[in-house]
Amino acid sequence: MKPKVLLVEDEPALAGALADNLEGEGYAVEVAPDGRAALERWVAWHPDLVVLDVMLPGLDGLQVCQKMRAQGQTTPVLFLSARGAPEERVEGLKVGGDDYLAKPFHLPEFLLRVKNLLRRRAETPRAVYEFAGHRVDFRAWTAYLQDGRKEALGEREMAILRLLIERAGEVVSRDEILDRVWGQEVFPSSRTIDNFVVRLRRLFEPDPAHPVHFHTVWGVGYRFTPQPEFKSETTSLKEPT
Amino acid sequence: MKPKVLLVEDEPALAGALADNLEGEGYAVEVAPDGRAALERWVAWHPDLVVLDVMLPGLDGLQVCQKMRAQGQTTPVLFLSARGAPEERVEGLKVGGDDYLAKPFHLPEFLLRVKNLLRRRAETPRAVYEFAGHRVDFRAWTAYLQDGRKEALGEREMAILRLLIERAGEVVSRDEILDRVWGQEVFPSSRTIDNFVVRLRRLFEPDPAHPVHFHTVWGVGYRFTPQPEFKSETTSLKEPT
DNA sequence: GGGCTGGGTGACAGTTTTGTGACACTTTTC
């Protein structure tokens, strides 16, 4: 899956240009025009890197970074600032920024620094997920099943699994899966997604015909549930023996 | 254990001052006055971070960094340079540098950036690595195989081996191998990496056709596993942590 | 210079993954 970059910049022209360039490098980009929007997108989207302008209307960049760090998140942050005063740079690094670049900057340098910071993404510790006795290692692209089997995961397989797990408990629509996993350009047939879900069920479900973890939400998409819970509202309708 | 910083700077006054400050921050510091000495100390001492002046007598900083990267080493590198031209910064980042600071710089900023870079990696690279009865000596570019044979390793061969070993258990993508071993500018064909892996397998795998250590991760890259893992289908014993 | 040696390339033959269409089956809607 493409690395996700959250770009926080209030000047539309610069924001647009940077976004284009980042997209050209193969990143998924979202733009937030101010601090509040930045925090909101950050929580909702879980970007892999935040590019943060220091001067912003309302909440400034430093405060945004501080807020994020206060929540124990280690998402790398690259500061951008018009004033390149050393004291300010130090401020930025002190509140937990990982890099600091003064405007106006050299575009290739910016892109390289972004790439550098993202390189660390693979090293995040939160790469193993466990549920119902299975263990999925996203770094090793491997699933250790409950029964001890070890299975290698394909790229798409992993992407879908990761997406569903990230949204555990929520319904993820087919459209969104298509968007996230395949990108806007490609449109595989609807059967394709099903196929992958089938495979996931075969791997993780005790009884693939009666899924406990990978629920189908009719007319919309799928929902992943770590624990086979019995929610009164949903199960009361029909329960086959 | 104190983080080890190798400071490569030919001007004695500056070198002394920086060394003092770094030591004041609690790092163990060694100083190398030129490129050749830098490589020598690097091999012998295995620092956790290299602070590298770009302009050096003889071998310049960029070349030093390139040499280190060509050996698959991922030790973070912080470049220092009198000329802050953007093109030069980009050069530095391209050969695998992790950060770039223009002289004259603000001391607190320097110290913060050092701290930042050290935050990344805790594990110290080892000079000699053993697995499955083989022993690899990265200093001597030599592998002592399980059966007693002794094999010389080429530079690239070593670089890839080292990179994979540093990331043991993790998938290392082809892109990343290219980046770290060859640098951003060179693009050897995709077959090239395969070839080296083939060679590594021939050396270290009991049965090269069914690799136990150098796994292919389809569509992405390779993964090194020190311990031969149990085959999936048969046993349901206990799992590695 | 002439033969090594380590690196790098292109071709080719596998492999594995991904995507598709057909078809049966379920759930909704009317």
Place this chain on the structure above:
DNA sequence: GAAAAGTGTCACAAAACTGTCACCCAGCCC
């Protein structure tokens, strides 16, 4: 109920990717 819409599965084709091999090239050491 019956028609319509949406899903689960399967076999199979199309792509994409990897393992090898023979071979080329550039330094390097006599």
